[in-house]
């Protein structure tokens with residue numbers, strides 16, 4: 001049970017966390033720190049937050065748990081603004097889609113108080129953003145990855161893990177490095193590709209005609225290009241090295257497919273397509289079966 005929860009950024013992710021904990025009866029009072037007055041007003045109207053705070057000082061008084069749910073590029077500045085008001089018992093966590101940059105920013109901002117910061121990332125979301133997109137069921141049956149630090153007290157990690165479990169999530173543990181390499185491949189690269197395709201089509205002289213006939217295949221492939229540009233700018237830059245490596249691997253795959261196509265090598269194309277189809281089906285089956293958490297481990301470096 002969390003007596004006082006502070007949500008910094010009451011959009012899809014922060015708002016859904018507050019609503020899920022409220023629905024589970026696991027939170028007393030939710031205080032909000034929000035950059036946008038419109039978002040703050042909607043968060044109050046929707047019952048995401050009980051209290052709008054004008055300053056970190058007001059928000060942090062008596063706080064048990066703080067969730068940072070703003071774009072990852074703001075992590076350092078936000079933590080620096082919280083630090084002077086951070087009470088000894090308060091645990092701070094985040095929902096950022098990248099972890100190495102978040103940990104580095106947290107270390108720089110919090111210094112010797114770093115043990116109070118437990119990095120996290122819910123593996124659930126959508127292309128919709130803002131408080132109106134938030135809902136209590138977002139995390140049900142989904143994973144929440146924690147990348148705990150050597151300085152974290154196990155009780156602090158458990159406070160964060162317990163909150164995600166109360167939201168219905170399955171808690172996994174990864175090192176920050178493993179986290180960023182994995183999500184570069186299966187989340188950050190697909191977003192870059194979707195934005196690239198839509199931008200490319202939109203720039204063609206006959207874009208209107210192309211969009212007129214684009215149907216469900218195009219819709220499925222590009223759904224995530226409807227996501228927040230600010231958020232994805234921050235994620236792309238924060239995980240730049242891993243994302244560049246994934247982009248290079250993908251370009252090599254595209255070049256290989258291009259060569260097969262140029263050679264009219266139908267057998268080679270079908271082999272790649274069949275292998276991808278099998279891998280996708282196995283992934284869907286595993287998701288439905290509920291994949292178990294990996295054993296916890298930390299970076300060795």
Ligand SMILES: NC(=O)c1ccc[n+]([C@@H]2O[C@H](COP(=O)([O-])OP(=O)(O)OC[C@H]3O[C@@H](n4cnc5c(N)ncnc54)[C@H](O)[C@@H]3O)[C@@H](O)[C@H]2O)c1
Nearest residue numbers: 009011012013034035036069070072096097125126129130
């Ligand atoms: N959208 C997803 O699918 C998803 C999934 C998992 C994690 N995340 C991560 O969660 C975080 C939030 O994403 P979201 O989808 O909820 O975005 P969102 O746009 O719905 O919400 C972010 C909110 O943060 C507010 N904000 C921005 N800067 C702020 C600041 N300095 N102080 C206070 N409030 C501020 C914005 O006004 C907005 O209301 C991001 O770090 C993102 O990487 C997103």
Ligand SMILES: O=C(O)C(=O)C[C@]1(C(=O)O)C=C[C@@H](O)C=C1
Nearest residue numbers: 097122123124125126127187224
């Ligand atoms: O469903 C979507 O729209 C998402 O993009 C969710 C998604 C992803 O699967 O890539 C996006 C970013 C995250 O950090 C976690 C989840």
